[in-house]
Amino acid sequence: MRNRWRKIKDHGATLIAAGTAVLVIAPLLAIFAYLVMRGIGSINWAFFTQTPKPVGEPGGGMGNAILGSAIILGIGSLIGVPLGIGSGIYLAEYGRGKMANTIRFTTDVLNGVPSIVIGIAAYAMVVVTQKHFSALAGGVALGIMMVPTITRTTEEILLMVPGSVREAALGLGIPRWRSTLSITLRTASAGVITGVMLAFARIAGETAPLLFTAFGNQFWSTNPNQPMAALPLQIYVYAISPFDEWHRQAWAGALVLVALIVAAVTVVRFVTSRGVLKGAT
Amino acid sequence: MTSNSMASPEPAGGKPGRREFNMPSLMPSVSTRPQGSAQPAGRRRVTLIRPKAGKAPDAIFHYLMLACGLSVLAVIGFILFELIRSSQLSIHQFGLKFFTSSAWDPVSGDFGALPFIFGTLVSSLLALVIAVPLSIGVAVFTTEMCPRFLRTPISYMVELLAAIPSVIYGLWAIFVLAPFLREYLEPWLERYFGWTGLFTGPAYGFGMLAAGIILAIMIVPIISSITREVLVAVPRNQREAALALGATRWEMIRMAVLRNARAGMLGAIILGLGRALGETMAVTMVIGNRAEIAKSLFAPGYTMASVIANEFSEATGDLYLSSLIEIGLALLLLTLIVNALAQLLVWSITRGTPARTNAQ
Numbered sequence: 001m002r003n004r005w006r007k008i009k010d011h012g013a014t015l016i017a018a019g020t021a022v023l024v025i026a027p028l029l030a031i032f033a034y035l036v037m038r039g040i041g042s043i044n045w046a047f048f049t050q051t052p053k054p055v056g057e058p059g060g061g062m063g064n065a066i067l068g069s070a071i072i073l074g075i076g077s078l079i080g081v082p083l084g085i086g087s088g089i090y091l092a093e094y095g096r097g098k099m100a101n102t103i104r105f106t107t108d109v110l111n112g113v114p115s116i117v118i119g120i121a122a123y124a125m126v127v128v129t130q131k132h133f134s135a136l137a138g139g140v141a142l143g144i145m146m147v148p149t150i151t152r153t154t155e156e157i158l159l160m161v162p163g164s165v166r167e168a169a170l171g172l173g174i175p176r177w178r179s180t181l182s183i184t185l186r187t188a189s190a191g192v193i194t195g196v197m198l199a200f201a202r203i204a205g206e207t208a209p210l211l212f213t214a215f216g217n218q219f220w221s222t223n224p225n226q227p228m229a230a231l232p233l234q235i236y237v238y239a240i241s242p243f244d245e246w247h248r249q250a251w252a253g254a255l256v257l258v259a260l261i262v263a264a265v266t267v268v269r270f271v272t273s274r275g276v277l278k279g280a281t
Numbered sequence: 282m283t284s285n286s287m288a289s290p291e292p293a294g295g296k297p298g299r300r301e302f303n304m305p306s307l308m309p310s311v312s313t314r315p316q317g318s319a320q321p322a323g324r325r326r327v328t329l330i331r332p333k334a335g336k337a338p339d340a341i342f343h344y345l346m347l348a349c350g351l352s353v354l355a356v357i358g359f360i361l362f363e364l365i366r367s368s369q370l371s372i373h374q375f376g377l378k379f380f381t382s383s384a385w386d387p388v389s390g391d392f393g394a395l396p397f398i399f400g401t402l403v404s405s406l407l408a409l410v411i412a413v414p415l416s417i418g419v420a421v422f423t424t425e426m427c428p429r430f431l432r433t434p435i436s437y438m439v440e441l442l443a444a445i446p447s448v449i450y451g452l453w454a455i456f457v458l459a460p461f462l463r464e465y466l467e468p469w470l471e472r473y474f475g476w477t478g479l480f481t482g483p484a485y486g487f488g489m490l491a492a493g494i495i496l497a498i499m500i501v502p503i504i505s506s507i508t509r510e511v512l513v514a515v516p517r518n519q520r521e522a523a524l525a526l527g528a529t530r531w532e533m534i535r536m537a538v539l540r541n542a543r544a545g546m547l548g549a550i551i552l553g554l555g556r557a558l559g560e561t562m563a564v565t566m567v568i569g570n571r572a573e574i575a576k577s578l579f580a581p582g583y584t585m586a587s588v589i590a591n592e593f594s595e596a597t598g599d600l601y602l603s604s605l606i607e608i609g610l611a612l613l614l615l616t617l618i619v620n621a622l623a624q625l626l627v628w629s630i631t632r633g634t635p636a637r638t639n640a641q
Contacts, residue, residue, distance in 0.1 A: 006529050006532065009529070009531055010529035010531040012531075013530075013531035014422075014531070016418060017418045017419075017422035018422055018426070018427070020415045020417075020419050021418070021427070023415055024415050024439060024442070024501050024505070025442075027498045028438055028441060030453075030457065031445065031449070031450070031453050034456070034457055035449070035453075038456075082349070083352050083353075084349075085349075086345065086346050086348070086349025086350070087346070087349040087352070087353060089346045089349075090343075090346035090347050094343060094346065099350075100350075102354065103353060103354065106353050107353050108620070109357060109617060110353055110356060112556075112616055112617070112620035113357075113559070113613060114558070114613070115559070115561065116561045116586045116589050116609070116612075117364070117609050118360070119589075120360075120363075120364065120589070120609045121356070121360040121363055121364075124363040124367060133594075144356055147352070147353060147356075148353070151350075175339055176339045177338050177339050177342030177343075178338075180342070201444055202444075205445070205446020205447065205448060206446065206447075207446070207561075208447070208562055208590055211593065211594060212594040215594065232446060232448045235449070235452060236451070236566070239451065239452045239455055239456075239566065240455070240566060247456070250452055251452070254448075254452050257446065257449065258445060258449055261444050261445070261446065262441060269437065
């Protein structure tokens with residue numbers, strides 16, 4: 001009798017755990033379903049090539065926001081990728097002792113800083129000095145947000161490169177910096193790129209730090225010193241507006257954004273499943 | 282600071298224990314033909330060093346990389362310094378009363394953060410209440426119970442959940458979740474649980490409950506992925522010992538796995554809390570944005586992050602801006618404490634290997 005009760009409990013636990021898996025995945029499927037259902041109808045050529053139309057006029061698109069996002073993300077990557085990789089190299093190759101542990105801890109701390117607070121920092125750093133909103137400020141905010149992810153993945157991957165590879169290089173008389181860049185980093189390049197793409201996927205949809213840095217713009221703009229539209233910002237503005245036409249545009253923009261991010265994450269997963277080191281595993 | 286000794290080129294030999302090699306300068310250059318796996322590229326002869334290449338480039342490289350690492354310290358330092366500096370005005374004006382007053386009146390210049398702190402804490406705790414059982418369930422299911430062929434798809438989908446941007450959760454919540462709450466869940470809750478006082482009042486859909494639910498969906502991936510790592514870290518022989526004593530699978534999980542993973546799971550939960558506290562867009566879009574403290578979860582609220590998001594770019598007057606920045610400072614300190622606590626807990630379990638807090 002007691003054993004039967006134990007078996008029932010065992011099955012019950014399995015059922016409950018499976019139930020939680022279903023409950024967790026259901027919203028994901030619901031979100032994808034709605035994105036496709038509501039978004040696909042508004043995706044056309046104009047969506048990618050035109051600027052927003054004033055309220056009441058049908059049509060228009062998010063071309064300027066897509067371009068703006070690309071520019072802001074480009075600026076962010078220019079700042080975040082070198083800093084992140086460099087910092088990762090430092091931690092992996094020179095990272096013993098107090099200094100390295102401090103950097104490690106701070107990197108994790110930075111990873112936990114709310115994005116809106118990073119927005120305030122970028123505001124203070126760039127917008128206040130320039131005295132107006134700008135794409136540059138948005139790029140700085142996103143760049144800062146990229147650093148922790150890239151640093152930690154770069155460090156992890158570099159540490160996976162066997163010591164014998166480094167020793168072989170050094171044994172041939174190659175200076176340490178050269179061996180790090182041309183041999184260790186190169187062996188780990190697939191993994192490092194994975195980290196960069198993860199960081200990219202993480203910031204591509206960031207909205208909060210752009211609210212008072214890049215600010216948004218209804219027109220084509222390529223000047224990084226001026227306010228610039230960004231896809232997530234545009235989605236936000238349209239989503240909270242009271243107009244049906246804008247809601248449709250918001251869904252379409254969301255579909256495009258999610259498609260980009262899911263593609264990035266899927267590529268990352270595919271690459272990592274095939275191993276992150278060239279040869280040397 | 283610790284490595285000042287590297288500043289000047291050291292005499293040959295270097296410090297013992299440090300991996301440094303000094304090639305005799307007799308050797309003009311080394312041509313290496315890529316061999317084996319370390320250098321898969323190209324067949325041409327590559328000259329990798331020049332004769333008499335000094336140690337200066339190595340030192341420069343070292344310092345360059347160190348500078349990259351230090352930039353993170355600089356950024357954190359700058360953020361703290363700037364937030365403290367810019368909130369001086371409000372700190373001097375209101376003092377500690379800022380955190381106990383619920384006035385928010387830009388016209389007369391009277392500011393208090395209590396409703397926002399309340400909103401942040403309540404929405405985050407509500408999210409935890411919903412997300413913790415779900416994420417632990419998923420983690421246990423994928424590590425211990427589910428058939429092997431389901432393991433990858435489920436963890437992939439949970440990973441995707443972490444990759445969806447906040448603003449898209451917000452969009453979905455506005456047009457799908459909030460109407461659902463208004464039409465179905467909230468009337469049902471009011472009917473059966475209205476007596477608790479938590480589920481009363483007009484069912485708008487938008488409000489604290491919607492914010493808590495959307496936050497819960499967003500933090501499940503974090504909690505479950507870290508919990509999974511912690512569960513996997515439980516030694517195999519613990520499980521086998523429990524099974525050998527005749528435990529059923531659930532008893533084994535409860536006694537051997539979950540018990541050993543307690544501290545790490547707590548760390549995962551606190552990390553999830555840290556994320557929920559700072560989450561901005563999705564919450565801003567559904568919480569209703571009204572600075573009031575209500576007992577009912579149906580009522581609209583406001584969070585610290587939301588008020589910054591909504592009002593920062595329109596704040597007129599120094600005191601207004603300063604008050605918003607002080608809220609940002611409080612939010613930063615809150616998340617820093619929460620995250621540091623979680624990090625220590627997770628580290629104590631996985632022994633130094635860093636916890637992944639990003640979408641992985």
